[in-house]
Amino acid sequence: MKRVILFISLLFALSASSQNTNENDWGSWIMLCGTNKISNDFDVITEFRLHNYELFNDLDNQFVRTGLNYRLDPELYITAGYIHQYSETRADISVSENRVYEEITLKNKFRNLSITHRYRIEHRWINKYGNTDFFNRMRYRLQLSHPLFDKFYVMVFNEIFINLQESVFNQNRLHMGIGYAFGPTFKLEMGYIKNHFSTTNYDLLRIGIVFHTDLRKKPIAD
Numbered sequence: 001m002k003r004v005i006l007f008i009s010l011l012f013a014l015s016a017s018s019q020n021t022n023e024n025d026w027g028s029w030i031m032l033c034g035t036n037k038i039s040n041d042f043d044v045i046t047e048f049r050l051h052n053y054e055l056f057n058d059l060d061n062q063f064v065r066t067g068l069n070y071r072l073d074p075e076l077y078i079t080a081g082y083i084h085q086y087s088e089t090r091a092d093i094s095v096s097e098n099r100v101y102e103e104i105t106l107k108n109k110f111r112n113l114s115i116t117h118r119y120r121i122e123h124r125w126i127n128k129y130g131n132t133d134f135f136n137r138m139r140y141r142l143q144l145s146h147p148l149f150d151k152f153y154v155m156v157f158n159e160i161f162i163n164l165q166e167s168v169f170n171q172n173r174l175h176m177g178i179g180y181a182f183g184p185t186f187k188l189e190m191g192y193i194k195n196h197f198s199t200t201n202y203d204l205l206r207i208g209i210v211f212h213t214d215l216r217k218k219p220i221a222d
Helices: 002-025
Strands: 026-037 042-054 057-073 076-088 094-110 113-128 131-147 152-163 169-183 186-196 201-214
Touching: 042 076, 169 201
Parallel strands: 026 201
Antiparallel strands: 026 042, 042 057, 057 076, 076 094, 094 113, 113 131, 131 152, 152 169, 169 186, 186 201
8 A cells, every 4th residue: 555655656756846847848648548458368458648738737639448358369469440639739729630540569578578569550530620641550569567676566568650641750659667466367556758849749648547457248157
C-alpha cells in the first residue's frame, strides 16, 4: 500500500510541477485501454482517450479505437481495426477523422527486459470544412519495459509516423514513464510524452488505465 501511495504522490507531484512552470506549455492525455479475450487466439481491443491542450483542461480531441487481435504465436500478433477521432483546434475548427488500420506486433524478452515492435498502416478519411480527404500513413513503435521493484515497472517507447504522400514526416512521439500492476489484469501508468511535429512540439502528461478481461465461456460445473 505504501508503494501505491508513492505512485499516486509522484503523479500529483508531476502535475503540480508542470502547473508551477507554465500550465499552457503542458497538455494531458487520459487513456483507458482494454484487451478482451474472446477465444484462445482472439482478443477484442478497446481504447478511449481524451487529449487536452492544457493539463486536464481545454479539450483537444476525443479518440475511440477498437480492433480484432489474432495471436499467431506467443510472440507475434496481427490486428485490424477502426478508429474515430474528433477534435477542435484552438481556432474552433472542427476536424473529424475515420480511420481503418492493420498492424503487426512482435514481442520478445532479453532477461527481464520486454521488447515490443509495432508496425501499423492507417487509411485515414479526414473531414475538415465539410470536405473529406483521404490519406495513408505508416507508424513504427519500439517499446521497452522493465520491472523496477515490487509491482512497479518502467516503460519507454518511441513512435515515428510517416505519411505515404508528400510531406513524408508526420510526427514523432517519445514517452518515458512508470506503471504499477495491481494484478495481472489491471495496471495504472503515468508518463511524459514529447510529441514532435514538423513545425511545433508538445509536452504531455499521460495517465493510462490498462485492463484485461476474459470473455470466454466458462464450463458449467455439474
